[in-house]
Amino acid sequence: MSKRIISFVLNGDPTDAVIEDNMSLLDFIRDTLGLTGTKKGCEQGECGACTVMLDGRPINSCMAFAAEIEGHELTTIEGIAKGGQLSVVQKKFIEKWALQCGFCTPGMIMSATALLSVNPDPTEEEIRVAIEGNLCRCTGYAKIVEAIGEAAKAIREVQ
Amino acid sequence: MILPEFKYLAPGSAEEAIGLLVQYGEKAKLMAGGTDLINYMKDGILAPEVIIGLKEIKGMDQIVYDEEKGLTIGALTKLIDIERSDVVKENYPALAEAVHLIASTQIRNKGTLTGNVCNASPSADSVSALFVYGASLTVKGPEGERVIPIGDFYQGFKKLALKPGEMVISITLPPVKENEKAAYLAHTVRKAMDLAIVGVAAKITLDENGVCTDAKIALGAVAISCVRTPQAESVLIGRKITPEIAEIAGREAMKDCKPISDVRASAEYRHDMVRVFTRRAVLAAADRF
Structure with missing residues (x-):
């Protein structure tokens, strides 16, 4: 078994960890780092429940190896709230009832946050494209799209 | 799903990657975004002993446009950066459309055009666009570089015209005329x-x-x-x-x-x-x- 130590930035903090080469990034986040906000759904890059940000880009953590994050910045759902304060996107998901069972929610919030970081004024179509790789089996898409639009608006008003 | 055991190597240059490819031969697989490869490994279709991860190679993720030479896309350029590129949207809209249709935003933030081409799925969206634009692939191997027209790249089902030790380093699309x-x-x-x-x-x-x-x-x-x-x-x-x-x-x-x-x-x-x-x-x- 090939083990190694990797250095990376986890939710803003420089971190070292021991990994095995054949560990998916998702298993590393959940089992080694103990951050279980990132969900394990299909493990095939289809459902988006495991979405995290690598260097600010949304990716499926099931479709990456832990070894790939050496020297890079990893953001998980646990890194979205700052100083005990939920982010605007998180608050809008609650306000707009954009969740039912909640399993897809961390992935949805990661995709939405990544979208708003590059596109502060998305059209509804752009919001839908940003979450095209996130399945919600409660099928609450309308509320999710609405919440992301409201979050974009709220962030623009503050700035 | 448990991944089979393998060694992950991250060379810092194309030359180093080619050296590893020569050294490990059939036992090794190149990986850019890995969004196809990792699924094949989880499904037990592929079990490489060594994975040569290319993503740390610098300067291979560029999109360069020149009115005379056309468009050159590096082997590590992510799909999402191609569909968002103004020069691609303006001059090669069919490529932008095809790339946008691939998988999801998350996959396109990791996957590459070269990976889509080398995965050689008969249904790969980007490949049809590359065919009509007359694209060619620049490949590098132990004996240096050569150019393969996309029409000659597929020699059978998932059979590529790459020799042992060769890797695709960029894809070039000739300039498109006004008419x-x-x-x-x-x-x-x-x-x-x-x-x-x-x-x-x-x-x-x-x-x-x-x-x-x-x-x-x-x-x-x-x-x-x-x-x-x-x-x-x-x-x-x-x-x-x-x-x-x-x-x-x-x-x-x-x-x-x-x-x-x-x-x-x-x-x-x-x-x-x-x-x-x-x-x-x-x-x-x-x-x-």
Whole structure:
């Protein structure tokens, strides 16, 4: 078994960890780092429940190896709230009832946050494209799209 | 799903990657985004002993456009950066459209165009667009660099024209002239996360009287790899593009493909959709004038 130590930035903090080469990034986040906000759904890059940000880009953590994050910045759902304060996107998901069972929610919030970081004024179509790789089996898409639009608006008003 | 054991190596240069590829030979697999490879490993289809991760190689993720040389896309350029690129959208819209149709935002933030090409899926959306734009691949190996036209790259089902130790380092699309327009359309059930039942790219060249002087039509998901349809192309040449002519081209395209039946569609349905989507792609390209 090939083990190694990797250095990376986890939710803003420089971190070292021991990994095995054949560990998916998702298993590393959940089992080694103990951050279980990132969900394990299909493990095939289809459902988006495991979405995290690598260097600010949304990716499926099931479709990456832990070894790939050496020297890079990893953001998980646990890194979205700052100083005990939920982010605007998180608050809008609650306000707009954009969740039912909640399993897809961390992935949805990661995709939405990544979208708003590059596109502060998305059209509804752009919001839908940003979450095209996130399945919600409660099928609450309308509320999710609405919440992301409201979050974009709220962030623009503050700035 | 448990991944088989392997050693992950992250070379810092193409030369170093080629050295590793020569050293490990068949035991090694190159990985750019890994969004196909990792699934194959989870499904037990591939079990490489060594993975040569390319993502730490600097300077291979560029999109460079030159009016004389055309567009060069590095092997590590992510799909999302291609569809968002202004020079791609403006000059090579069929490529931007095809890339946008691949999988999901998350996959396109990790996957690369070169990976899509080298995975060699017969339904790969980007490949049809690369066929009609006349793209070529620059490959590098122990004996140096060479250029392979995309039309010569597929030598059978998932069989690439790469020699041992060679890797694709960039993809080049020649410049597109004012009188050339192209479009790509795919028939899918969902807008995202779906493979094409049929994909068609068409590029047409019109003279000042609106008469077609050249046509390139490529069909995806209906043969062992992407294929051109010379019969449909020859229908268009020398004629003005009308819905009737486009329909005739579609009927001819049906003769140039050998689709299979699978979970997504029957061979018969695919055949008919080749007609429909060839017609639509030709008209979509003509609409761009």
